Amino acid sequence: MKTLDTLRTTMRRDQVWEIMVPKTGLELDISHGTILYLEDISVTFDGFRAINHLNLYIDAGELRCIIGPNGAGKTTMMDIITGKTRPDTGTAWFGQSIDLLRLSEPEIASLGIGRKFQKPTVFEHHSVMENLELAMAADKRVWPTLLARLTPEQHERIDGVLETIGLQEHRARRAGALSHGQKQWLEIGMLLMQDPHLLLVDEPVAGMTHQEMDRTAELLKSLAGRHTVVVVEHDMDFVRSIANKVTVLHQGSVLAEGTMDEVQNDPRVIEVYLGGGDGH
Numbered sequence: 062m063k064t065l066d067t068l069r070t071t072m073r074r075d076q077v078w079e080i081m082v083p084k085t086g087l088e089l090d091i092s093h094g095t096i097l098y099l100e101d102i103s104v105t106f107d108g109f110r111a112i113n114h115l116n117l118y119i120d121a122g123e124l125r126c127i128i129g130p131n132g133a134g135k136t137t138m139m140d141i142i143t144g145k146t147r148p149d150t151g152t153a154w155f156g157q158s159i160d161l162l163r164l165s166e167p168e169i170a171s172l173g174i175g176r177k178f179q180k181p182t183v184f185e186h187h188s189v190m191e192n193l194e195l196a197m198a199a200d201k202r203v204w205p206t207l208l209a210r211l212t213p214e215q216h217e218r219i220d221g222v223l224e225t226i227g228l229q230e231h232r233a234r235r236a237g238a239l240s241h242g243q244k245q246w247l248e249i250g251m252l253l254m255q256d257p258h259l260l261l262v263d264e265p266v267a268g269m270t271h272q273e274m275d276r277t278a279e280l281l282k283s284l285a286g287r288h289t290v291v292v293v294e295h296d297m298d299f300v301r302s303i304a305n306k307v308t309v310l311h312q313g314s315v316l317a318e319g320t321m322d323e324v325q326n327d328p329r330v331i332e333v334y335l336g337g338g339d340g341h
């Protein structure tokens with residue numbers, strides 16, 4: 062595929078790319094230490110309340126795991142944060158001053174909220190390096206130089222991301238030839254090219270080998286601090302391996318919150334979720 066064709070494909074993907082987006086002029090203010098405030102959010106689909114008076118607060122720089130049985134509202138919650146679904150009631154603030162409910166999906170993406178869906182959607186016919194370049198191209202500041210040579214700074218940025226995702230030695234490989242786990246890391250790398258403040262990651266280890274899961278745990282842990290990372294995941298061993306704080310959703314509300322040990326020993330959690338099999 063030619064680069065321009067690829068760019069057209071890029072634009073059609075369900076991810077929102079910054080190049081398409083008018084600048085909001087809004088600045089993230091995390092001076093109180095909290096990057097996300099969801100308060101009293103409710104959403105009803107055809108009479109069914111998928112999110113029910115949800116309150117959720119995420120600290121800047123934390124790595125938060127969200128667990129909960131099927132249908133608990135995890136995906137809907139992510140959809141509300143990214144602007145894909147509008148709540149019927151409630152408020153959603155990004156930092157102190159940005160009202161997410163007033164912004165479009167592309168505007169929210171441009172403010173630095175990146176989302177990684179479960180299935181990797183890398184450009185299979187392009188190399189690892191080209192995939193990262195294309196992700197950088199989504200940043201309109203580099204648009205004028207896109208088809209020209211990369212600047213030393215851009216090379217450095219790509220090298221930094223390659224190191225973070227552990228694919229330095231695979232930079233010239235076709236993305237389609239990577240393992241499932243490597244494709245997931247590459248896609249995380251593509252999000253990192255845009256240096257998001259908040260990364261929403263949906264079931265990152267589904268279909269991975271144990272070794273790949275271990276590396277994914279290391280990767281996500283390494284991102285916390287510089288980024289805020291929210292991971293929705295069903296695999297409890299994986300959650301245990303990365304989690305500081307776990308939020309359990311059930312019937313659209315927060316049922317419990319705390320360390321993995323705290324939530325796993327919470328009788329309400331045992332009753333509705335962990336006691337009932339693997340959560341699927």
Ligand SMILES: Nc1ncnc2c1ncn2[C@@H]1O[C@H](COP(=O)(O)OP(=O)(O)OP(=O)(O)O)[C@@H](O)[C@H]1O
Binds near residue numbers: 111
């Ligand atoms: N667009 C929609 N129209 C109707 N019902 C919906 C819609 N989106 C979600 N739902 C329902 O809302 C509830 C919450 O769904 P959601 O996908 O958010 O749960 P989840 O916790 O992500 O589940 P899973 O772990 O299976 O992904 C489910 O009962 C689902 O069927």
